[in-house]
């Protein structure tokens with residue numbers, strides 16, 4: 534089971550990408566394998582022209598398809614997520630996140646737009662048919678800093694939130710792995726009918 538770390542910032546260096554890679558390292562410590570995909574590394578004209586014949590685009594889409602989970606990182610831009618991320622998500626097939634777990638993550642200038650993840654990005658991710666979109670992680674610029682000497686420094690509340698998110702993602706992946714390996718077919722929660 535591979536986890537894809539999908540970086541949606543057009544900037545480098547990027548706070549959201551640094552937090553994303555930090556999450557990858559934490560998942561690796563729990564025994565998970567991950568791959569990285571940085572949207573800013575893709576050829577911009579091929580993304581904008583939806584050029585499916587482009588080898589880099591094909592390889593990026595194959596990376597998404599092969600992943601059991603995707604951690605999606607973006608900066609907040611104009612009260613929403615980045616246009617670079619949207620342009621890439623538009624290249625995915627209609628149910629391009631089918632059966633996958635998704636953990637959304639954003640960094641923003643302040644707290645004002647912290648709901649951008651839930652109001653703007655979550656509906657788009659949900660439309661791609663994932664198994665589950667986990668609770669989002671949001672950090673402000675003030676809560677994420679980086680220097681040559683100290684590396685990545687995170688505010689205590691973000692450390693806690695990341696630990697929770699990583700644990701939820703790891704547990705969900707392992708639970709799914711156990712169900713898949715047991716011969717039982719997992720039933721999505723939405724298909725379970727309860728009578729009272």
Ligand SMILES: Cc1cc2nc3c(=O)[nH]c(=O)nc-3n(C[C@H](O)[C@H](O)[C@H](O)COP(=O)(O)O)c2cc1C
Pocket residue numbers: 542543544546547548549550607608609610611612613640641642643644645646673674
């Ligand atoms: C074009 C642009 C638009 C932005 N719009 C917002 C915004 O609407 N709300 C906000 O909180 N921060 C906004 N920011 C600040 C970024 O979200 C913040 O600096 C973020 O940490 C950048 O992440 P990155 O380093 O991964 O690109 C904006 C930054 C840029 C460059």
